[in-house]
Every structure is written in C-alpha cells, then in structure tokens.
Amino acid sequence: MNNITLPSPHKILDVIHETNAEYTFRVAYDDHDNIMYGQFFQLSIPKVGEAPISVSGKGDKWLEFTIRKVGKLTNGIFGLQPGDMVFMRGPYGNYFPVDEFKSKDLVVIAGGTGLAAVRALLNHFYEYPEEIKSVNFIAGFKDINSVLFEYDLKKFKTKFNAIYTLDNTREDGFETGMVTAYIEKIPFSTFKDYNVIIVGPPVMMHFAAKECLARGAEESKIWVSLERKMSCAVGKCGHCKINGTYICLDGPIFNYTRAKDLID
Known part of the structure; x- marks a missing residue:
C-alpha cells in the first residue's frame, strides 16, 4: 500500500528568479503527464517543514513550482540550488475541468502569485490554440517589481486577448488599477458557451466574481482556486476545513456555486 504522506527526494534542475520575493524551481519528475492543471504537491525540507505549492509548469520529466518567500520553509527553499534535493509528496487535489473548456470561450483572471496556479493551463492553450475558441486573460500585480513570468506574459499577448495591470503605478505594457476595473472589457454578451477562472487573494477573487456576475456571467460558469487555505x-489537520468541506480533499478547485458559501 502506498503511503500518501511519505515524501520522496527530487533533484532541483533549475532556479529562476522571477522577482526578489518569488522563485520558480524546476524539479525532476518522471510522471509529469499524469499531473492535472490545478493540482498541488507538498514540498518539504527535513527538520524545517513543508508547505502546499501548486504546479506552475510541467514538461518532459520535470515540474515547476513558483514559491513566494514568506516563512520558515520557503526561506529554506530559497537557499537551495540546482543539484540540491527537495522532498515532495503528491499530487493532491482536484483540477480544472479542461475537457469542459475545450471549443469554448475561456476567461482567466489572476492576481499576483495566483497566476502560478493557472500558468500551466494557459501554456497548454497557447500551445494548442485549436482546442479553445478564445482566451480573454487579465493579470494584475502590485507593481512592476512584482510581475511574474514576464516571458510568458509577452507570448500570451500574441494569441490571447490579454490585459495586464499594476495597482497604482504606470509602466509600458500595463494598465493602472485593479483587475476588477477591466472585467468590463470582457465581451460576455457575445459568448455562447464559456468558462471563467479566477485565482488570487481571497478579496480579489470575491470582487472579481461579483464583477463578472454583474457583467452577465453565470455562477455555474465560474471556477476558483482556494489553495491558500491548505x-x-x-484532511487530517483540519486547517482547511470550512463547515463540512475540506479544501485539500474536495478542492482546491471549486465551482463558484459552491465556493461562494465557503466562508470562514
């Protein structure tokens, strides 16, 4: 019987410095084809701790994890270099229903490091544009020094209807303001069949969903990730339990019809 809580060592292949506070770690992993978009792993360092981290990219025998330096474990991971080992267990959680997205319009609204949870999905539709009718993509960041995946953002603009925002500053290629201010530019009235993905800080997801609904989106068409609570x-520690729902077991991806009631 497999022990689902037992981590195994994996070699770090590369470390990409996205910002001063976020690094992407490319880690050796053989079974990448069976990792679904939206799933996560527990990354750990022995005697330091562990944390749930979404898969931000995958390729031939590797996975990527984009990590923000916010605590004891992540501080330790930031000290690792290519060739070092990181311990992992997983994958865990459900995933975005990609098959339901195909041949339809897709809206993706991401805030800050929430972009990491949908980056691999966006790259999939960038590589296979024939699978999707259109992609409308809005990504917001605090400031220019917080922008993630600059290379990906540039290439996404070549195939997606993309808008990038900075909260309070002006820079070339970026609008100014919160992502919610630009949801009015999404042509919901022209969509016959569509889906909406919203990922980011809880407050941002709350108001972005409300704005989408105000623009005519249906609750059943909206999907969110509640990964930050895990x-x-x-399902043993109870940290992510809301009423009778365990975010790590029942999520982290939820349809908005259910997610709207998952409030602490």
Whole structure:
C-alpha cells in the first residue's frame, strides 16, 4: 500500500528568479503527464517543514513550482540550488475541468502569485490554440517589481486577448488599477458557451466574481482556486476545513456555486 504522506527526494534542475520575493524551481519528475492543471504537491525540507505549492509548469520529466518567500520553509527553499534535493509528496487535489473548456470561450483572471496556479493551463492553450475558441486573460500585480513570468506574459499577448495591470503605478505594457476595473472589457454578451477562472487573494477573487456576475456571467460558469487555505493535504489537520468541506480533499478547485458559501 502506498503511503500518501511519505515524501520522496527530487533533484532541483533549475532556479529562476522571477522577482526578489518569488522563485520558480524546476524539479525532476518522471510522471509529469499524469499531473492535472490545478493540482498541488507538498514540498518539504527535513527538520524545517513543508508547505502546499501548486504546479506552475510541467514538461518532459520535470515540474515547476513558483514559491513566494514568506516563512520558515520557503526561506529554506530559497537557499537551495540546482543539484540540491527537495522532498515532495503528491499530487493532491482536484483540477480544472479542461475537457469542459475545450471549443469554448475561456476567461482567466489572476492576481499576483495566483497566476502560478493557472500558468500551466494557459501554456497548454497557447500551445494548442485549436482546442479553445478564445482566451480573454487579465493579470494584475502590485507593481512592476512584482510581475511574474514576464516571458510568458509577452507570448500570451500574441494569441490571447490579454490585459495586464499594476495597482497604482504606470509602466509600458500595463494598465493602472485593479483587475476588477477591466472585467468590463470582457465581451460576455457575445459568448455562447464559456468558462471563467479566477485565482488570487481571497478579496480579489470575491470582487472579481461579483464583477463578472454583474457583467452577465453565470455562477455555474465560474471556477476558483482556494489553495491558500491548505496545510496537510490529506484532511487530517483540519486547517482547511470550512463547515463540512475540506479544501485539500474536495478542492482546491471549486465551482463558484459552491465556493461562494465557503466562508470562514
């Protein structure tokens, strides 16, 4: 019987410095084809701790994890270099229903590091544009020094209807203001069949969903990720439990018809 809580060592292949506070770690992993968009792993360092991290990219025998330096574990991970080992267990959680997205219009609204949870999905539709009718993409960041995946953002603009925003500053290629201010530019009235993905800080997801609904989107067409609440990943610690729902077991991806009631 497999022990779902037992981590195994994986070699770090590369470390990409996205910003001063976020690094992307490319890690050796053989079974990448069976990782679904939206799933996560528990990354750990022995005697330091562990944390749930979404898969931000995948390729031939590797996975990528984009990590923000916010605590004891992540501080330790930031000290690792290519060739070092990081311990992992997973994958855990459900995933975005990609098959339901195909041949339809897709809207993706991401705030800050929430972009990491949908980056691999966006790259999939960038590589296979024939699978999707259109992609309308809005990504917001605090300032220019917080912008993630600059290379990806540039290429996404060549195939997606993309808008990038900075909260309070002006820079070439970026609008100024919160992502919610630009949802009015999404042509919901022209969509016959569509889906909406919203990922980011809880407040941002709340108001972005409300704005989409005000613009005519249906609750059943909206999907969100509640990954920030997770801890043990296997439903034992209770950290992510809201009423009778365990985010790590029942999520982290939820349809808005259910997610709207998952409030602490």
